[in-house]
Amino acid sequence: xxxxxxISLRAGTKESHTAAENTAFMKCFLxxxxxxxxxxxxxxxxYFVYNALEEELLRHxxxxxxxxxxFPELNRQANLEAxxxxxxxxxxxxxxxxxxxxxxxxxxxxxxANTEPALLVAHSYVRYLGDLSGGQxxxxxxxxxxxxxxxxxxxxxxxxxxxxxxxxxxxxxxYRQALDxxxxxxxxxQKIVDEANYVFTLNRNVMHELEADVKASLDxxxxxxxxxxxxxxxxxxxxxxx
Numbered sequence: 536x537x538x539x540x541x542i543s544l545r546a547g548t549k550e551s552h553t554a555a556e557n558t559a560f561m562k563c564f565l566x567x568x569x570x571x572x573x574x575x576x577x578x579x580x581x582y583f584v585y586n587a588l589e590e591e592l593l594r595h596x597x598x599x600x601x602x603x604x605x606f607p608e609l610n611r612q613a614n615l616e617a618x619x620x621x622x623x624x625x626x627x628x629x630x631x632x633x634x635x636x637x638x639x640x641x642x643x644x645x646x647x648a649n650t651e652p653a654l655l656v657a658h659s660y661v662r663y664l665g666d667l668s669g670g671q672x673x674x675x676x677x678x679x680x681x682x683x684x685x686x687x688x689x690x691x692x693x694x695x696x697x698x699x700x701x702x703x704x705x706x707x708x709x710y711r712q713a714l715d716x717x718x719x720x721x722x723x724x725q726k727i728v729d730e731a732n733y734v735f736t737l738n739r740n741v742m743h744e745l746e747a748d749v750k751a752s753l754d755x756x757x758x759x760x761x762x763x764x765x766x767x768x769x770x771x772x773x774x775x776x777x
Contacts, residue, residue, distance in 0.1 A: 540724050541711035544660055547728035551735035559762040560742040563749045564673065566761060569680035573748040575622045578615060578691060579631035580640075580741050585611040587641045588658055591648035600653040604713050608697060609663045614690035621688050636740035643737060647730070653723060656714070657730035661738070664710065666692060667703050 555561060560573070589610050595601040619627040633641065647654040674692035681688065697706050719727070750758050 538715055538717060538719055538721075538724055540656075540717060540719065540727065541714040543724050543728050544657075544714065544731055548661070548731050548735060551732045555735050555739055555742070557765055558739050558742040559746045559758075560749055562761050562764065563753070563758075564676065567676055567680050568749060568753065568761070569677055570748060570752045571622070571681055573745050573752075574677060574681065575619075575631075576634070576745055576748065577741075578618050578622065580633055580637035580745075581691065582612070582615045582619060582631065583633045583637055583641050584644070585615060585662070587644040588655070588662065591644060591652075591655055592659065595648065595652045595655060598652050600717050600719060601655050603717055604656055604659050604710065606663075606710070608694070609659075609666075611662075611666065611691060614693060617690045618688060634741060634744040636737070636744045640737040640741060643733075651726075653719065654727060654730045656717065657727045658734055660710075660714065660727075661731050661734040664707060667694070667697070667707055671703070 556565065563569075589612050592601060592605055593607075596605045616627075619631060623630045644655075644658060647658075670692045674689045677683070677689050677692075683689065694703070697703050753761075
């Protein structure tokens with residue numbers, strides 16, 4: 536019997552999703568204002584986040600709940616490594632560091648993995664469905680803003696095993712069906728929704744720390760005009776991942 540987790544997550548995170556789009560960093564990003572420096576730092580933070588998430592998903596890949604939403608074809612770590620090598624060079628591992636908010640994000644992933652692994656579902660949902668949905672639009676924004684060479688610099692948003700729009704749509708449906716098949720009761724459904732909202736908070740905290748680089752690249756009046764415009768809702772059917 537379906538637990539309606541997919542619908543619960545979508546409805547239950549709508550406000551958090553909108554709030555994520557209304558950070559100054561994302562408002563600028565969605566208007567095509569992306570600097571190489573800020574995007575490099577974003578990728579660096581995401582590398583640590585996905586490294587932690589994918590390590591824990593693999594560690595719990597036999598867990599009765601986590602196993603049902605464990606899809607290695609979604610893994611982002613190798614793609615992030617390719618992007619970081621492009622932006623920083625082969626010595627990238629010695630040149631990146633996590634912001635304080637990024638460190639807190641990583642620590643929280645390891646904490647829930649050690650205490651209540653089923654909550655990893657929330658992290659998988661927010662991150663990967665965001666990558667497959669709104670993340671595809673963000674890819675185009677980055678490519679245009681940074682005038683990138685063909686096939687370089689945006690591997691993070693690209694899925695070799697889910698390459699087409701149709702394949703992504705079918706996979707998202709498969710993922711939602713997997714969510715609804717999880718052996719969780721109503722109490723755990725609510726815990727997962729609550730955790731998904733917290734994932735958005737963790738993500739927003741990272742965005743706030745990256746805001747200064749974007750602000751420094753703009754005329755102060757232009758920056759204020761952009762950040763004072765509230766976005767009414769999400770930019771895609773699912774999630775925007777930043």
